[in-house]
Amino acid sequence: MSKTFSKADVASHNKGDSLWIIVDDDVYDLTKFQDDHPGGKKILTRVAGKDASKQFWKYHNEGILKKYKPSLQIGSLDSKPKVEPKPEPKPEAKPSTTYAAPVPTKAPVQSSQQEEAEALEQFGSQIPFADPSWYQNYHSAYYNETHAALRAEVREWVESEIEPFVTEWDEKKEVPREIFLEAGRRGYLAGLLGVHYPVEYVKNTVKSVPPEKWDLFHEMIITDELSRVGSGGFVWNMIGGFGIGGPPLIKFGKKALKDRIMPGILTGEKRICLAITEPDAGSDVANLTCEAKLSEDGKHYIVNGEKKWITNGIWADYFTTAVRTGGEGMNGVSLLLIERDMGGVSTRRMDCQGVWSSGTTYITFEDVKVPVENLLGKENQGFKVIMTNFNHERVGIIIQSLRFSRVCYEESVKYASKRRTFGKKLIDHPVIRMKLAHMARQIEASYNWLENLVYQCEKMGETEAMLRLGGAIAGLKAQSTLTFEFCAREASQIFGGLSYSRGGQGAKVERLYRDVRAYAIPGGSEEIMLDLSMRQSLRVAKASGMKL
Numbered sequence: 001m002s003k004t005f006s007k008a009d010v011a012s013h014n015k016g017d018s019l020w021i022i023v024d025d026d027v028y029d030l031t032k033f034q035d036d037h038p039g040g041k042k043i044l045t046r047v048a049g050k051d052a053s054k055q056f057w058k059y060h061n062e063g064i065l066k067k068y069k070p071s072l073q074i075g076s077l078d079s080k081p082k083v084e085p086k087p088e089p090k091p092e093a094k095p096s097t098t099y100a101a102p103v104p105t106k107a108p109v110q111s112s113q114q115e116e117a118e119a120l121e122q123f124g125s126q127i128p129f130a131d132p133s134w135y136q137n138y139h140s141a142y143y144n145e146t147h148a149a150l151r152a153e154v155r156e157w158v159e160s161e162i163e164p165f166v167t168e169w170d171e172k173k174e175v176p177r178e179i180f181l182e183a184g185r186r187g188y189l190a191g192l193l194g195v196h197y198p199v200e201y202v203k204n205t206v207k208s209v210p211p212e213k214w215d216l217f218h219e220m221i222i223t224d225e226l227s228r229v230g231s232g233g234f235v236w237n238m239i240g241g242f243g244i245g246g247p248p249l250i251k252f253g254k255k256a257l258k259d260r261i262m263p264g265i266l267t268g269e270k271r272i273c274l275a276i277t278e279p280d281a282g283s284d285v286a287n288l289t290c291e292a293k294l295s296e297d298g299k300h301y302i303v304n305g306e307k308k309w310i311t312n313g314i315w316a317d318y319f320t321t322a323v324r325t326g327g328e329g330m331n332g333v334s335l336l337l338i339e340r341d342m343g344g345v346s347t348r349r350m351d352c353q354g355v356w357s358s359g360t361t362y363i364t365f366e367d368v369k370v371p372v373e374n375l376l377g378k379e380n381q382g383f384k385v386i387m388t389n390f391n392h393e394r395v396g397i398i399i400q401s402l403r404f405s406r407v408c409y410e411e412s413v414k415y416a417s418k419r420r421t422f423g424k425k426l427i428d429h430p431v432i433r434m435k436l437a438h439m440a441r442q443i444e445a446s447y448n449w450l451e452n453l454v455y456q457c458e459k460m461g462e463t464e465a466m467l468r469l470g471g472a473i474a475g476l477k478a479q480s481t482l483t484f485e486f487c488a489r490e491a492s493q494i495f496g497g498l499s500y501s502r503g504g505q506g507a508k509v510e511r512l513y514r515d516v517r518a519y520a521i522p523g524g525s526e527e528i529m530l531d532l533s534m535r536q537s538l539r540v541a542k543a544s545g546m547k548l
Contacts, residue, residue: 003075014049025080067164129440130410149208154225184268201262227403230508232515236358241273241312245320252377273316286330292323313361326380335382344368354514401480408491475533
């Protein structure tokens with residue numbers, strides 16, 4: 001049970017050899033922390049024995065409190081209001097307890113779609129537009145209690161084990177391996193491949209969702225909740241290489257290859273990435289030059305070439321690699337799974353503007369012998385595999401960009417609600433509310449488009465989705481990254497100088513502003529996406545009988 005203290009108790013610990021402070025009615029012992037305080041001892045001495053809440057929140061964000069609270073908090077004030085614990089959820093969730101609106105007991109049995117359309121309970125901060133509308137008791141046809149349970153499970157993990165340390169990891173340019181392994185133990189990695197949950201390859205499934213109920217909205221929730229930390233580097237470290245390098249293997253790899261490789265990457269013990277982009281071939285995939293020639297005995301491909309800007313490549317054990325096995329153009333491209341321990345694979349880290357902890361890599365392949373069994377799909381037909389995979393990659397970028405936009409918006413609302421200028425809070429200035437309104441309208445419009453496209457992906461087959469949705473996904477990819485850039489800029493204006501220096505209250509905004517280009521360019525630049533959205537949509541519509 002937590003100890004309680006009076007304000008007089010705290011006031012007696014006001015010297016360097018015993019220094020306590022109060023933050024939001026909680027008591028902290030900073031005696032041993034003084035030497036580690038970034039602002040020096042004097043700042044702490046000024047508030048020793050006092051309520052330092054105002055001073056703390058002036059310089060720090062919530063992540064700092066979460067990071068140090070477990071080790072420095074010694075109790076709370078005896079005057080702190082008691083928070084009643086929430087009752088434990090019942091094992092069998094009934095509509096009347098899970099949903100905000102009760103279902104009549106005597107009504108006829110409803111369809112699953114009708115049941116899922118009931119509004120779920122409120123979740124999160126309830127700041128308007130800071131979370132998707134279904135978090136705020138809005139009705140939605142897309143989500144049910146399994147989505148709500150997963151959302152709560154992931155958020156609890158992220159807020160307690162990840163968010164307090166993201167800034168530190170970003171500065172070190174690496175996320176602890178244990179975090180990735182924990183994602184595997186929780187069963188999250190297996191749910192991020194754009195396929196039905198692959199139970200045949202996993203030891204542990206997701207606790208809150210039965211595998212048979214897994215869908216693309218569950219996958220979206222994991223990505224979305226991970227993105228709340230406000231770091232593209234962290235998200236890409238976790239799912240950047242895995243989420244785009246893994247799908248071609250599980251969808252197009254031979255059974256023996258999948259049986260050997262999939263279990264290791266789904267536990268997180270092994271890592272995989274996608275290696276397509278080259279120094280001279282980015283969005284123009286059909287013109288890549290990394291070459292794979294068959295050996296004289298026909299048992300191996302000999303691979304030579306280079307890849308650039310490859311996410312997670314520095315740590316990867318496996319490289320899902322686009323190579324040229326035939327003539328020029330798209331009809332000469334194949335996809336190979338190259339394994340690092342085959343020899344001839346060298347990687348070096350690239351320093352980039354943003355996504356610092358993502359492990360961006362330059363790769364060189366020199367006479368790498370790859371067994372023909374490692375071919376994904378058919379020889380010279382890899383371009384179709386790559387194009388199918390692009391939809392999954394772009395949807396991931398969209399989810400992340402829109403959550404990052406919400407982070408910029410949410411951080412701005414919180415800051416504007418406490419920062420005072422010219423005698424009143426920032427949020428009381430119409431010009432600030434206008435900035436927030438423009439952020440919210442773009443986020444909500446884009447997110448509703450996203451939900452619709454994810455639903456279509458869920459209902460359509462792989463080939464149909466590639467053809468019919470490719471144009472729309474490309475358009476939304478551009479829309480979401482432009483929204484992200486807009487929100488990052490407006491948030492930076494609201495935070496002012498705090499968003500220009502690293503760390504402190506503006507840490508998330510400053511970091512995300514650096515990450516903007518990492519979303520606007522990879523997966524297809526905005527210009528190419530907008531052109532593709534029209535070309536692809538018109539081509540498909542014409543084949544379907546469009547009337548002009």
